[in-house]
Amino acid sequence: MAHAEGNQYAGFFAEFYDIIHAGLGDVDGWIEFGHRFGPDILELGVGTGRIAIPLALAGFNVTGVDNSDDMIKRCQMKLSYEDEHTRGRISIVKDDITCFDLNKQFDLIIAPCNVICHLWQPGKLHDTLSCVKEHLKSSGTFILENSLPDIPYMVRTNDIVQVFEFEHPLTGNTIVSRYKTRYDFLNQLKYDWIELEEYDDTGALLRDALCEDTMTYFFPRELRLMLDACGFFILEERGSLLEASPIGPESTEMVFVCRKVL
Structure with a gap:
């Protein structure tokens, strides 16, 4: 089958993204992680700012990387309704998460909401994790969150x-x-x-x-191996972003809290 480079983050689809994700409780989990590992945070696939804006409202400094013009426009529109201090804590960069260079390191880097599922081409996840490692402080934390295949x-x-x-x-x-x-x-x-x-x-x-x-889509074993191959060690595994439960048969998510090997 021919591979399709889709436009599910353009036009109507960019607007629909916030509608379909309205009310998700994952934002609270990311704010909790921000308090544990922030304050300087990089989000891969920032999109419409669904996670980044609440993080900024909670007082964190957030840089978001995304390559969709329409998603970034929606994020900027939403930011325009926030106060000056909140807007000042967010920086949005149009770039590819597999090959970005921000000339800055962060306390916390997050890859939320299945963003790595777009990395279906051989080597792209490796490239992304290599970029993450370069942008992570020596004491920094990387958190990868993804759905478990059902x-x-x-x-x-x-x-x-x-x-x-x-x-x-x-x-x-x-x-x-x-x-x-x-x-x-x-x-x-x-x-x-x-x-x-x-x-x-x-x-x-x-x-x-x-x-x-x-x-x-990814399974836990291959993500563990990929993280290890790219120079990370796993501090914590969770089967839920909101609860400190292990990855198990009833889990719907896999969350890896990592540090880089020095």
């Missing part, structure tokens, strides 16, 4: 269109999301097809958008 669910939903409805928080319009993933279990790849439609209260279609994207 193989039974993946098999059950493979190549099946799923339909979800959301209410636009500003207009009350209905947003219909049609989502289909085809899994290549041999090569550990997933091919996403996503269609968005927005309808007003009369049922009239106002806009739509379509994207296809290629992503990957």
Whole structure:
């Protein structure tokens, strides 16, 4: 199957990102980690600032790296509503997380919300972790958070269109999301097809958008090996961002709290 470099962070999809992620409790977990390991924080894949802005509001200095113009624009728009001190604590850099050079080191670097699943090409995760190591202070901490693959669910939903409805928080319009993933279990790849439609209260279609994207998924063992190969040691493993529980059969997440080998 041909690989697709998707646009799921452009246009309508950038706006939809905040809608679909509204109410997630992970922000509280990142603020807690900020208190433990901050204050200077680098976020990989800052996107719309969903995590970075609350971190800045909590008093941390945040640099965010992202390569999507539309996501960065939304982040800057949201920042415009914050006070001057909060805006001053955030710096947004348009760059590739696999090859950035900020000429600065940080107390805490975070890779949240499955950002590494975009690194499906051979060597890209290694490149990213190498950049992280270069930008981490000798006493700094790197936290990698990713979903655990749910193989039974993946098999059950493979190549099946799923339909979800959301209410636009500003207009009350209905947003219909049609989502289909085809899994290549041999090569550990997933091919996403996503269609968005927005309808007003009369049922009239106002806009739509379509994207296809290629992503990957990871298992705990391979991330442990990759972190070790890239010069990190793991301080703590968690099966939840919000709870200090071990990674186990009932976990839906894997969180690795790491330091670099000196």
